Amino acid sequence: MGPAIRYGDVSMASPEMRNPGIPLxxxxxxxxxxxxxxxxxxxxxxxxxxxxxxDWQAAWLLRAITFMDLTTLSGDDTPGRVHRLxxxxxxxxxTEILEALGxxxxxxxxxxxxxYHSRIRDALDALKxxxxxxxxxxxxxxxxQNPFPQRVAEIEQSIEAGAKEIDIVISRExxxxxxxxxxxxxxxxxxEACGNVHMKTILATGxxxxxxxxxxxxxxxxxxxxxxxxxxxxxxxxxxxxxxxxVMTRAIREYQERTGYKVGFKPAGGIRTxxxxxxxxxxxxxxxxxxxxxKSLFRFGASSLLLDIERQLSHAVTGRYAARHHMPMG
Numbered sequence: 418m419g420p421a422i423r424y425g426d427v428s429m430a431s432p433e434m435r436n437p438g439i440p441l442x443x444x445x446x447x448x449x450x451x452x453x454x455x456x457x458x459x460x461x462x463x464x465x466x467x468x469x470x471x472d473w474q475a476a477w478l479l480r481a482i483t484f485m486d487l488t489t490l491s492g493d494d495t496p497g498r499v500h501r502l503x504x505x506x507x508x509x510x511x512t513e514i515l516e517a518l519g520x521x522x523x524x525x526x527x528x529x530x531x532x533y534h535s536r537i538r539d540a541l542d543a544l545k546x547x548x549x550x551x552x553x554x555x556x557x558x559x560x561x562q563n564p565f566p567q568r569v570a571e572i573e574q575s576i577e578a579g580a581k582e583i584d585i586v587i588s589r590e591x592x593x594x595x596x597x598x599x600x601x602x603x604x605x606x607x608x609e610a611c612g613n614v615h616m617k618t619i620l621a622t623g624x625x626x627x628x629x630x631x632x633x634x635x636x637x638x639x640x641x642x643x644x645x646x647x648x649x650x651x652x653x654x655x656x657x658x659x660x661x662x663x664v665m666t667r668a669i670r671e672y673q674e675r676t677g678y679k680v681g682f683k684p685a686g687g688i689r690t691x692x693x694x695x696x697x698x699x700x701x702x703x704x705x706x707x708x709x710x711x712k713s714l715f716r717f718g719a720s721s722l723l724l725d726i727e728r729q730l731s732h733a734v735t736g737r738y739a740a741r742h743h744m745p746m747g
Contacts, residue, residue: 435615436678438608438642441601445675446636451628451664460659463703464696474695475518475733478726479525481694482509484712485719486552486584486683488531490559490651496539499532503543506530510727517734527723528712529582533558534571537578550581552617556607559621559650561586565603572610583611586619586650592634593626600634604641617645617683617716620665623655628664635668645681651718656686659700666704682709685718691729694722 469477487506489498506527515521530540531552540551553575557563563571572583585607591600608616618638622631635646646665649656662684669680682705684697694717701709709715732738 434678436639436642436644436676436680438605439640439676441598441637441640443597446597446633449629449632449636449668451632453628453660456628456660456663460663460700463659463663464699469695469699474691475730477695477698478691478729479510479518479520480710481691481698481717482525482723482726483528484715485509485527485717485723486529486531486685487527487723488651488685488718488720489536490531490533490554494533494536496536499530499536499539500543503530503540503549505723506544506549507547509723510730514727514730514734518730527719528716531582531584531718534575534578534580537575537580541579551579552582552584553578553580554584554586554619554650556583556585558584558586558619559652561588561621569606569610572607576611576614580614582615582617583607584617584619584647585611586621587634587638589621589624592620592630597633597637600637601641604638604643608642615644616642617647617681618643619647619650619685621650621653622648622658622661622665623653628660631661632664632668635665636672639668639672639678639680643680645683645716647683647685647716647718649684649686649718651686651720653686657684657688657697657718659696662697662700663704666700670705679708679714681714681716683716683718688717688719689721689725691722691726694726 487502489502509527512521526549529550529552532540534553537551537553555572555575556568575583587600588603604618620634625631625634638646648661666682669682673679688694701715728738
């Protein structure tokens with residue numbers, strides 16, 4: 418990419434400071450170039466070159482749990498399903514496993530519970546007394562095809578209902594047609610509607626066509642003030658992949674280097690196994706560093722992932738895998 422452009426006094430940007438966004442810099446956006454074969458090679462070798470040793474895997478898997486946005490986004494969601502999910506959010510791992518690992522007193526819980534707007538009240542009721550926030554998907558999730566005023570109103574209504582985080586979805590049309598000004602304006606208005614509530618911006622990368630589009634869209638959304646950029650809705654044919662993650666995390670790194678602002682990253686969709694979770698943690702550590710291994714800057718979109726992590730932790734303790742019916746999720 419091109420020469421560094423500085424916005425304001427970078428030394429004044431503290432780690433706690435939200436990304437306020439910057440003016441749209443089309444020169445920076447158009448300067449994005451992606452070598453797909455190089456990205457795919459790097460993604461393929463990344464986890465082979467730096468693996469997490471078996472003795473440390475349990476600790477890393479416990480840490481992965483604390484990065485989860487435990488999610489249910491189905492047409493057949495019910496109050497009962499949401500309540501069961503929230504119970505699992507409060508205690509994601511069985512007590513006997515935590516005791517065997519010596520971490521029963523560490524307060525391990527997920528980062529958030531993510532639901533549709535209509536299920537916010539159910540989640541709030543089930544999480545009462547905890548500090549687990551409710552995140553709501555919004556802005557015409559998952560397709561982003563609703564009328565724009567309706568998408569903005571949905572954000573405002575979810576915040577009014579008690580959501581502390583909002584996962585918005587962009588109009589893929591703006592990316593596919595190269596309408597970067599329209600994408601910038603759209604995300605900026607969503608950010609304004611969010612106010613003090615943190616906004617995760619879903620790119621739906623499986624529908625953006627090219628890795629270059631992913632890189633360009635990542636920059637535009639960060640310029641518009643996104644607190645996080647997120648790979649997928651989980652509803653696309655192709656969701657979170659390591660090559661896409663590599664492109665997005667490198668955009669995050671460059672944005673931080675140029676502006677001083679840190680933007681979070683959330684892979685979502687298709688992350689179902691403990692091994693996949695460890696691969697994503699390796700990618701974050703290698704590309705963004707230990708600072709991003711914190712729930713303020715890294716999340717997983719997860720539903721079935723927790724089941725496999727708990728099974729792996731059970732195996733680490735007992736030497737055998739627990740049956741899935743011992744770990745209900747809803």
